[in-house]
Amino acid sequence: MIVGDIKPIEEIILSISGYEKILIVGCGSCVSVCLSGGDREVQMLAQELNRKVYHGAEPSPITVDVILRQCELDLIQSYHDLPEGTDAVISLACGAGVQTLADAFDPLPVIPALNTTFLGASFEPGIWQEMCRGCGDCLLTYTGGICPVARCAKSLLNGPCGGSNGRSCEINPDVPCAWGQIYQRLSRQNKLHLIHEVQKPKDWRSGGAAGPRSRKRTGIAGSPGFQREGEKEGHSSNQR
Amino acid sequence: MNFFQVNSNCNGCLACLQNCPANAIDVQDDGKKRKLRHNMARCARCGNCWRVCPQDAVEFQYMLQNRWDEVISLDLEHCSVCGEPIYTTAFGDTLTEKLGKPEAPVCERHKPAFTLKVKAHFIGHE
Numbered sequence: 001m002i003v004g005d006i007k008p009i010e011e012i013i014l015s016i017s018g019y020e021k022i023l024i025v026g027c028g029s030c031v032s033v034c035l036s037g038g039d040r041e042v043q044m045l046a047q048e049l050n051r052k053v054y055h056g057a058e059p060s061p062i063t064v065d066v067i068l069r070q071c072e073l074d075l076i077q078s079y080h081d082l083p084e085g086t087d088a089v090i091s092l093a094c095g096a097g098v099q100t101l102a103d104a105f106d107p108l109p110v111i112p113a114l115n116t117t118f119l120g121a122s123f124e125p126g127i128w129q130e131m132c133r134g135c136g137d138c139l140l141t142y143t144g145g146i147c148p149v150a151r152c153a154k155s156l157l158n159g160p161c162g163g164s165n166g167r168s169c170e171i172n173p174d175v176p177c178a179w180g181q182i183y184q185r186l187s188r189q190n191k192l193h194l195i196h197e198v199q200k201p202k203d204w205r206s207g208g209a210a211g212p213r214s215r216k217r218t219g220i221a222g223s224p225g226f227q228r229e230g231e232k233e234g235h236s237s238n239q240r
Numbered sequence: 241m242n243f244f245q246v247n248s249n250c251n252g253c254l255a256c257l258q259n260c261p262a263n264a265i266d267v268q269d270d271g272k273k274r275k276l277r278h279n280m281a282r283c284a285r286c287g288n289c290w291r292v293c294p295q296d297a298v299e300f301q302y303m304l305q306n307r308w309d310e311v312i313s314l315d316l317e318h319c320s321v322c323g324e325p326i327y328t329t330a331f332g333d334t335l336t337e338k339l340g341k342p343e344a345p346v347c348e349r350h351k352p353a354f355t356l357k358v359k360a361h362f363i364g365h366e
Contacts, residue, residue: 032261038261039263
């Protein structure tokens, strides 16, 4: 899932200076589950801003909402209204959600209250670890299901490096060496021959080096080539 | 049947409520009863309630169950040749409205045969 961390409250307070009526919007998906941008965090942020910025003003100039997924424009436009007089929106979604919300509520300023940090997984309650960089060319077949791009500090495709002691990484003894883990896993799978194959330098174009990535899927209502009778062109100027 | 279910081990300690990141579990202390409520629209199905329950009371398997709920029941139209269900009566009405004339309910398989039959009837040849 997408993992995020809430920004320092001082930074959020600074970013809303001058605005008088704020809507705080959480996201009910990834950031809810990783305890950074769901209903609970929305309520806590509202309380803190009420206390520190608006000094408990009644009625509160802050309203709150949680959207199932902030990264889907039509859902937002169809099911979420702005309370009257709102002059700024604080989003606790990932960067994709913040930008979609900014598009949905354009020209209203949408301010991020979250730093989107990584694509991760939780192996034990309360701990999320980076697992994927979204490089667009998955190597996990050859590395025992352990990603060296995301989990090796140097993103080495042919490891381990000299900084490994087999178990941990030189950057921090608490960080496991991904290539040590790969070796162990491949060994258990009787596939150690894979580690001897030299991986060619990675083509990072699929990983974003060739510009912003997009995907077109056909076959669902609204997708390219599918137009309902009487349907108008996209919602906003930057939709294609 | 609810997706969110707890078994008789539940002692109402509210560990689930306190640890739900989506605030999808609510409590109502109503007279002599403590009632737990679950809100599926808020629920992120993260499983924290199941994870933290000290009584093993949360039956999370029902949240993951591959189960279908009926959402609507509509009358069907059948192929007038073979009787195969083809579309709903309401869809037939929409079709009639769009085409400006009623369309005979015939399946794809029997459409050519039906057309020939109609032609034979009205024009007198195949």
